[in-house]
Amino acid sequence: MGRREEAAAGAAEAPGAGTPRTLLPGATIGVLGGGQLGRMMALSGSAMGYRFVALDPAQDAPCGQVTPQITAAYNDRDAARELAQRADVITYEFENVDAGVAALLTEESYVPQGSALLYTTQHRLREKAAIEAAGVPVAPYRKVGSLAELEAAAAELGLPCVLKTATGGYDGKGQAVIRRPEELAAAFRQVAPGAAAPAPQASGAAASPDSPGAAEAKDAAEARPHAPELVLEKFIAFQCEISVIAARSASGEVKSFPPAENIHVDNILHLSIVPARVPEEIQRRACELAEQIVSGMDAVGLLAVEMFVTEDGELFVNELAPRPHNSGHYTMDACVTSQFEQHVRAICNLPLGDTTLLTPVVMVNVLGQHLEGAIQAACSADEESNRLGVSPKLHIYGKTESKTGRKMGHINLLCKDTGDGLAWVEQTNLWRN
Numbered sequence: 001m002g003r004r005e006e007a008a009a010g011a012a013e014a015p016g017a018g019t020p021r022t023l024l025p026g027a028t029i030g031v032l033g034g035g036q037l038g039r040m041m042a043l044s045g046s047a048m049g050y051r052f053v054a055l056d057p058a059q060d061a062p063c064g065q066v067t068p069q070i071t072a073a074y075n076d077r078d079a080a081r082e083l084a085q086r087a088d089v090i091t092y093e094f095e096n097v098d099a100g101v102a103a104l105l106t107e108e109s110y111v112p113q114g115s116a117l118l119y120t121t122q123h124r125l126r127e128k129a130a131i132e133a134a135g136v137p138v139a140p141y142r143k144v145g146s147l148a149e150l151e152a153a154a155a156e157l158g159l160p161c162v163l164k165t166a167t168g169g170y171d172g173k174g175q176a177v178i179r180r181p182e183e184l185a186a187a188f189r190q191v192a193p194g195a196a197a198p199a200p201q202a203s204g205a206a207a208s209p210d211s212p213g214a215a216e217a218k219d220a221a222e223a224r225p226h227a228p229e230l231v232l233e234k235f236i237a238f239q240c241e242i243s244v245i246a247a248r249s250a251s252g253e254v255k256s257f258p259p260a261e262n263i264h265v266d267n268i269l270h271l272s273i274v275p276a277r278v279p280e281e282i283q284r285r286a287c288e289l290a291e292q293i294v295s296g297m298d299a300v301g302l303l304a305v306e307m308f309v310t311e312d313g314e315l316f317v318n319e320l321a322p323r324p325h326n327s328g329h330y331t332m333d334a335c336v337t338s339q340f341e342q343h344v345r346a347i348c349n350l351p352l353g354d355t356t357l358l359t360p361v362v363m364v365n366v367l368g369q370h371l372e373g374a375i376q377a378a379c380s381a382d383e384e385s386n387r388l389g390v391s392p393k394l395h396i397y398g399k400t401e402s403k404t405g406r407k408m409g410h411i412n413l414l415c416k417d418t419g420d421g422l423a424w425v426e427q428t429n430l431w432r433n
């Protein structure tokens, strides 16, 4: 039996997450989501001989430019069923997969990552509980469902704190830093706007311009029959933020990539610096913690683990992402194995690849406002990179519309010392706006 038939025959035998199954090159990987992560996964997996099919609502999505695409909404059951039929194994590039679709895919196809990992990482409180259950520290936190609970939680934890929605936040959206007690009510209104609406007035008092009228308040209350689910976290005065991408294969092999030091601007990742500028002992510990979490959760595939490093070298895990992560893009040019190849290996149950770092690297994100200049800089004769000994590797995602703040690509700056990569970013002058 040829490799492809072997892979396909395996696919017919055991549906669901069940027993680990090895899928050899020639098998088809179905990806829920057709953005840049799916695209880079498909480019990397295609090089190994896998086939891909992506599901995405946007015509000509980044992944659809390099692989066949089913164009439909993410929660379209028929489209999900088609994806299941066309693929031998299913993965996803984002964690907010509709629960019904996740269940359908698990039933009708092979989803080695299962749906429990999604269920956990879609919700900050469940996620923190899972991290703690793996024996790994998170910032002190409290569950919050009302302004009164927020006040009580803030009194217990002490300010400053960060209030976050339990679900749906990204790039700093759905959260507010609270430094003084007077800011509690405003933060609650900002993070849980519907829940903060005042109870409908019986008569008289006019609604303030920014509070809904009685009918709207009722609509809002009906649309949100439950208390909002929020989490209040102690603000960690971190020395820096790092992340570790760990992988676990379907049969339980675990490996992690070297930690990246991450610098955010306006809550969007700007730079990843590798090696991270923290002592080696902390880097080792960070990898251990990430591996502990990925094992403790029985996760399959990649798990990105974001952490805070305090002045005295303590580590707190901030959040998880069960997929390739922006802070792991540096691996594409700087490690023996890229995070995308590693994800494919993990879900297809191949031995995991070597994660050794081959060279220091600085990854800089290219947002909409940087796109033209970054292409210019990376594609023209560049004396600065020669002088600094920096090799810029350009990755552009093929998004049809460029917008301010939208991730359009990234550049991996391979260098002898990360200081030289950082100097290149400074000198190209593109990232100042």
Ligand SMILES: Nc1ncnc2c1ncn2[C@@H]1O[C@H](COP(=O)(O)OP(=O)(O)O)[C@@H](O)[C@H]1O
Pocket (backbone or CB within 6 Å): 139, 162, 169, 170, 171, 172, 173, 233, 234, 235, 236, 237, 238, 241, 264, 267, 306, 318, 319
């Ligand atoms: N408890 C905290 N203490 C200090 N800074 C925090 C805390 N929580 C979040 N932040 C800051 O806000 C950023 C975004 O928060 P995060 O929880 O990672 O949400 P997102 O889903 O938007 O990435 C973090 O990268 C960090 O810089």
Ligand SMILES: [Mg+2]
Pocket (backbone or CB within 6 Å): 306, 319
């Ligand atoms: Mg984050």
